């Protein structure tokens with residue numbers, strides 16, 4: 464008989480959590496029961512799983528009794544508090560927050576890229592940052608075929624990456640701007656919750672995602688650097704590929720864009736070779752037809768599981784160097800889908 468799993472979704476009412484419910488509905492995981500967990504604020508709220516109405520519960524350590532799989536996206540502090548409790552009770556957790564990503568015994572996994580790392584789990588698997596996921600999806604086929612020397616990325620990140628409240632804030636600011644009102648009063652969350660100052664995102668660009676460090680970089684930028692190395696090379700500090708990032712929040716609701724400049728070891732590689740490698744990689748869609756003005760756009764990626772890649776072209780001033788443009792739904796491949804996909808692989812690989 465096929466094994467069936469009890470699944471808990473922690474943060475089930477959030478921008479990512481609600482999509483985890485949908486992705487789990489569509490997944491190959493044989494689900495016995497689903498438990499929806501959030502804070503006391505939304506306890507009692509009703510949400511549906513496969514047409515059945517479920518009541519959201521307040522999260523306590525005991526919530527995880529009898530649970531086999533936890534999918535979590537309720538913020539780093541909540542994960543730190545509850546996931547060890549879930550593991551103690553025998554659950555395997557796929558965590559979408561940054562709480563455990565850099566711990567050496569926690570696999571950081573994009574299944575198409577490094578599913579083998581799942582074998583080393585000790586109860587917690589980390590889902591990478593949304594901007595890292597789509598970049599490694601686009602670059603892993605290039606690394607495998609031609610080797611990578613350096614990556615320079617600039618991101619164009621959607622408001623939903625900062626949660627449902629940031630999306631609501633953007634909508635209010637946009638309306639107020641069009642009504643000729645002051646947007647500053649609407650800004651309470653972005654650029655990052657809890658920081659000293661808040662700025663409007665509507666009709667603006669904010670070159671700060673997460674907190675800024677004394678190093679001059681934001682937390683998000685360091686995440687892209689260290690996570691890319693850990694996923695591709697198994698070592699967050701590996702000098703093998705040089706990575707640098709500039710992360711920018713843009714007034715787009717859903718789907719991140721990234722301008723990625725990279726250099727390869729095998730300088731015989733052509734732009735067509737890069738396109739062929741990207742297109743052949745599972746989970747990627749090549750949208751690169753400049754004659755017909757075809758290139759990835761955030762509005763077209765919303766609701767899709769794939770990573771879209773286009774504008775692949777050589778740097779004519781530097782041999783073995785290329786530019787590309789990468790777009791994915793940050794709430795799906797960047798979060799909910801990659802989390803559920805990791806759980807699917809854990810089931811398929813008999814690791815739960």
Ligand code: A2P
Pocket residue numbers: 473474475476477478479480500501502503504505506522536537538541625626627628
């Ligand atoms: P709640 O709706 O009860 O606040 P988003 O990323 O869209 O901001 O969503 C965050 C998610 O994390 C929500 O589901 C939210 O639930 C949940 N959450 C926030 N704080 C806690 C907490 N202390 N315990 C459990 N869930 C929490």
